[in-house]
Amino acid sequence: MNKKDIIKIIEILKSTYPDAKCSLDFTTPFEMLVAVILSAQCTDERVNKTTPSLFSKYSTPKDFAKIDIAELEQLIHPCGFYKNKAKSIKETAKIIEEKYAGKVPETMEELMALPGVGRKTANVVMLEAFNKPQGIAVDTHCKRIANRIGFSNKKEPEKIEQDLLKVIPKEYYKDVNHILIWHGRNTCMARNPNCANCSIKDFCKSIKK
Numbered sequence: 001m002n003k004k005d006i007i008k009i010i011e012i013l014k015s016t017y018p019d020a021k022c023s024l025d026f027t028t029p030f031e032m033l034v035a036v037i038l039s040a041q042c043t044d045e046r047v048n049k050t051t052p053s054l055f056s057k058y059s060t061p062k063d064f065a066k067i068d069i070a071e072l073e074q075l076i077h078p079c080g081f082y083k084n085k086a087k088s089i090k091e092t093a094k095i096i097e098e099k100y101a102g103k104v105p106e107t108m109e110e111l112m113a114l115p116g117v118g119r120k121t122a123n124v125v126m127l128e129a130f131n132k133p134q135g136i137a138v139d140t141h142c143k144r145i146a147n148r149i150g151f152s153n154k155k156e157p158e159k160i161e162q163d164l165l166k167v168i169p170k171e172y173y174k175d176v177n178h179i180l181i182w183h184g185r186n187t188c189m190a191r192n193p194n195c196a197n198c199s200i201k202d203f204c205k206s207i208k209k
């Protein structure tokens with residue numbers, strides 16, 4: 001696929017989903033980080049139902065560094081994998097409190113060194129918390145659509161991201177992070193994609209006819 005077509009696809013998807021944005025609720029970079037950790041293997045909707053009661057009691061790294069782990073597990077239980085997530089959140093909070101004076105670090109390298117934070121989470125935090133997109137967060141929607149459209153034939157998220165970064169100009173990173181997720185939720189679903197009404201069907205290599 002040539003660069004002209006790729007930019008055309010992005011522009012069409014921007015017009016199709018003009019309101020596309022991050023669907024997780026948060027008010028601070030640290031809350032964003034906690035919300036993204038909770039969103040692993042869980043829907044944003046479920047996370048948004050869980051975080052209001054959590055953040056009303058605990059919201060800063062200092063709060064979470066001191067939190068009773070059993071209480072944290074209880075509070076985040078609906079998001080699944082609650083034991084691992086509670087451990088990661090508490091350890092991450094401790095590191096941020098002790099090493100970064102309570103401020104979430106603003107580089108991919110520092111974020112990815114935190115427990116429970118992989119490249120996808122770091123990409124989301126850099127974009128949503130700091131408005132400094134560094135790459136493309138490859139989630140399940142992005143992965144599926146990149147494969148279907150023909151942006152990448154790889155299976156591993158890191159390799160798909162590298163393929164995307166080779167062809168997508170940097171000024172589009174922010175938009176691409178949002179529009180692929182919205183396209184995956186609204187049109188190019190995992191089962192029964194709505195190809196007949198897809199705004200980019202003319203460019204898609206795997207359209208169902």
Ligand code: SF4
Nearest residue numbers: 188193195198201204
């Ligand atoms: S044509 Fe179908 S498979 Fe291709 S991007 Fe659109 S919905 Fe997805």
